[in-house]
Amino acid sequence: MSNAEKRIMSDDNQKASAFILRLLGNPALQGLTALQKEEQIIQFLAKNSRQLYPTLSSDQFFQGKNWEQIWKILTAALFEEIDKSLHPTLKNLITDKIELSFIPFLRQQSTGYEKIKEDLYSFIIKLLQKQEARRAFTGPFSALVFNFADRYIDQSFARKEYVHFELTKVQKLKMSKEEMKNMIAVSILLNPAVHLLSVGSVPGQQESPGGTIQTQFAIKVLDVLKNNLPSIPDEVLGSGVNSNVSFLENRTIGATARITTLFVSRCRNYNPNIKIDRGADTADKSWFSIARRNYKFYGYDVKMLDEFYKTAAENGW
Amino acid sequence: MIGGRMRSKVVAFFEGFIIFAILLVLVQTFLEDFAVLIDWSWEIRRALIFAGFAFDLLFTVEFLVRLFYAFLDRRVKDYIVHQRGWVDFAASIPLLMLNSGPTALAIIAGGTFLGLGGILNVLKVIKAIRIARILRLLRVLKIFRQIKYADSPMAQRHVSKVTSISISVFVFGLLVITLIAGPLGIPSVDKVFDAQHEAAFTLIADEAEKGNIETAANIAENEADVLLVKSDNKVIFSRLSQDLAPEDFGPGEYSYMGKGAVEVYFSLQGLARYQAKDNLIYFVIIIILVIVFLVYYSPHFAITISDPIHVMKRGFEESSYNLEVKIPKQYKEDDVFRLAAMYNEVFLPMKDRSASEEGSEMVDLQIDDFDDLFDEGT
Numbered sequence: 166m167s168n169a170e171k172r173i174m175s176d177d178n179q180k181a182s183a184f185i186l187r188l189l190g191n192p193a194l195q196g197l198t199a200l201q202k203e204e205q206i207i208q209f210l211a212k213n214s215r216q217l218y219p220t221l222s223s224d225q226f227f228q229g230k231n232w233e234q235i236w237k238i239l240t241a242a243l244f245e246e247i248d249k250s251l252h253p254t255l256k257n258l259i260t261d262k263i264e265l266s267f268i269p270f271l272r273q274q275s276t277g278y279e280k281i282k283e284d285l286y287s288f289i290i291k292l293l294q295k296q297e298a299r300r301a302f303t304g305p306f307s308a309l310v311f312n313f314a315d316r317y318i319d320q321s322f323a324r325k326e327y328v329h330f331e332l333t334k335v336q337k338l339k340m341s342k343e344e345m346k347n348m349i350a351v352s353i354l355l356n357p358a359v360h361l362l363s364v365g366s367v368p369g370q371q372e373s374p375g376g377t378i379q380t381q382f383a384i385k386v387l388d389v390l391k392n393n394l395p396s397i398p399d400e401v402l403g404s405g406v407n408s409n410v411s412f413l414e415n416r417t418i419g420a421t422a423r424i425t426t427l428f429v430s431r432c433r434n435y436n437p438n439i440k441i442d443r444g445a446d447t448a449d450k451s452w453f454s455i456a457r458r459n460y461k462f463y464g465y466d467v468k469m470l471d472e473f474y475k476t477a478a479e480n481g482w
Numbered sequence: 483m484i485g486g487r488m489r490s491k492v493v494a495f496f497e498g499f500i501i502f503a504i505l506l507v508l509v510q511t512f513l514e515d516f517a518v519l520i521d522w523s524w525e526i527r528r529a530l531i532f533a534g535f536a537f538d539l540l541f542t543v544e545f546l547v548r549l550f551y552a553f554l555d556r557r558v559k560d561y562i563v564h565q566r567g568w569v570d571f572a573a574s575i576p577l578l579m580l581n582s583g584p585t586a587l588a589i590i591a592g593g594t595f596l597g598l599g600g601i602l603n604v605l606k607v608i609k610a611i612r613i614a615r616i617l618r619l620l621r622v623l624k625i626f627r628q629i630k631y632a633d634s635p636m637a638q639r640h641v642s643k644v645t646s647i648s649i650s651v652f653v654f655g656l657l658v659i660t661l662i663a664g665p666l667g668i669p670s671v672d673k674v675f676d677a678q679h680e681a682a683f684t685l686i687a688d689e690a691e692k693g694n695i696e697t698a699a700n701i702a703e704n705e706a707d708v709l710l711v712k713s714d715n716k717v718i719f720s721r722l723s724q725d726l727a728p729e730d731f732g733p734g735e736y737s738y739m740g741k742g743a744v745e746v747y748f749s750l751q752g753l754a755r756y757q758a759k760d761n762l763i764y765f766v767i768i769i770i771l772v773i774v775f776l777v778y779y780s781p782h783f784a785i786t787i788s789d790p791i792h793v794m795k796r797g798f799e800e801s802s803y804n805l806e807v808k809i810p811k812q813y814k815e816d817d818v819f820r821l822a823a824m825y826n827e828v829f830l831p832m833k834d835r836s837a838s839e840e841g842s843e844m845v846d847l848q849i850d851d852f853d854d855l856f857d858e859g860t
Contacts, residue, residue: 443792462835
């Protein structure tokens with residue numbers, strides 16, 4: 166690459182960064198997580214390409230480039246900007262917020278927690294180099310950033326109904342509530358791991374309309390995942406991977422996987438600062454209500470949805 | 483562009499000023515009657531009367547200006563019928579012509595005690611003034627056009643309409659009853675006072691004409707409303723003193739009767755107090771009506787009609803909006819909430835599935851959100 170070409174590229178990157186920063190600065194994105202912002206901007210660019218292209222291909226921006234080239238420059242700049250805040254947040258989440266003390270309850274473990282966390286972080290960072298994995302990580306990341314699972318698990322333990330029964334009696338998790346929360350957090354973190362084997366935009370094979378994968382494919386992913394993260398118990402890896410499988414297709418999916426499915430889906434568009442209009446139901450209650458009606462489509466566990474719906478309604482969430 | 487902006491500013495200032503004036507005139511309307519009821523000094527009452535006159539003049543000008551612009555825009559009917567032009571009219575010109583105008587003129591013309599007494603029997607004018615005063619209560623309605631108290635224009639219009647109907651029926655009902663009370667012989671406080679004064683006058687005049695001046699004076703002494711009796715231009719009785727000076731009586735607060743050489747002046751302050759009390763009761767009823775409509779009915783309308791419609795509208799318009807309509811149990815059979823139930827149970831789940839199938843996330847960003855998206859591109 167000649168010096169002139171390098172200079173042009175650098176110039177393009179600067180323009181792209183300035184443009185992306187302008188988009189990121191929009192007040193409509195306030196309160197969203199880094200990946201939610203990224204998703205919004207990608208959708209915005211895709212949706213408005215016709216209006217944006219004439220100006221973006223002018224001499225003011227990326228003269229002579231077609232939309233595909235401009236798209237690449239802009240998304241690269243976007244990922245770079247997003248990673249500046251995403252990586253430190255993720256590091257903080259994995260190293261400081263998630264406790265791995267649940268692992269001894271699942272199997273004997275000689276590897277230190279710090280090493281496991283480092284492996285986990287490296288694995289996620291590597292995974293996020295895939296665009297489809299980044300997209301799939303939007304929900305898990307929001308769920309972790311906003312500690313979404315904790316309050317529902319607390320309520321489930323207080324209610325001692327279906328969710329509690331499924332966790333303690335069916336999945337037979339012999340650990341404390343806090344350890345279960347951490348196990349679910351790791352499961353949430355591993356939810357997009359199905360994209361390890363993805364080709365293009367789908368994880369290895371055609372997804373169902375509801376975004377679920379088939380059990381056979383989940384088994385393949387799990388095998389690969391075990392090699393990538395050998396220090397994490399299989400139950401946890403399985404929970405993360407199986408959270409992408411429809412419960413209607415596979416009734417043996419563990420409670421933590423089903424909980425992961427719901428919270429990851431819920432948090433894809435979760436915004437804790439959303440203003441509830443007068444006359445509207447609360448955000449979580451609305452989401453769980455809609456999800457109850459679409460449970461077959463998404464392969465959710467409807468009984469779990471019923472309980473979380475009641476919890477949201479009773480708590481004004 | 484600059485001219486248009488300037489004009490908008492002038493219009494905004496004018497509308498703000500009118501709102502301020504409406505609030506002030508409501509206070510003035512209350513105080514004018516309250517002052518009579520608790521017997522404030524004539525100076526204060528006179529100031530309040532002139533203030534009322536100034537407000538009526540202002541609202542008359544406001545009505546004429548609005549009518550003029552409506553005429554220029556060829557929307558006179560729209561202004562009069564739909565934009566409450568009729569309220570602007572009823573609460574301005576008739577009051578100026580029949581109420582505050584004549585009162586102010588009488589004061590300016592020296593209509594204090596004895597000044598007009600022999601020349602003009604003010605009583606007939608006073609009756610017209612009293613009837614017209616009822617129209618002042620319509621001023622409360624003016625506030626509805628200017629103040630935005632509901633988010634939804636539909637809610638604002640409905641609450642405003644139902645309030646207008648109630649207050650108008652009440653005010654015009656009072657007006658009609660007052661107008662037909664006389665011809666139909668319905669007893670009224672006015673008539674009681676008139677009858678008492680006529681009876682007293684007949685007695686005093688008879689005795690005075692017979693030359694029984696002392697008896698006439700004694701009768702006058704026993705009639706609390708008799709202020710002054712003259713016979714052959716000589717004062718034979720006077721209740722006036724430093725505490726009850728002629729200057730304390732405004733036009734409409736005394737009456738005059740004369741027959742031959744006998745002239746009698748009666749105080750109408752007792753009657754004025756009765757009427758002030760009635761006016762204050764009507765005023766308070768109207769204010770309570772307005773408050774009930776605003777505080778109780780307006781939220782009820784919002785909860786049962788405009789809010790669910792607003793939520794559904796956002797759900798239809800915005801791809802990222804997925805909040806359900808809250809359906810109160812007691813209203814679930816209402817048409818609006820039956821529609822909302824379909825929105826919750828059918829539309830939102832379908833919208834969610836559709837977004838998932840298309841792989842499109844819920845996008846909050848719109849290209850219109852950016853005024854200067856490309857400004858710093860270079």
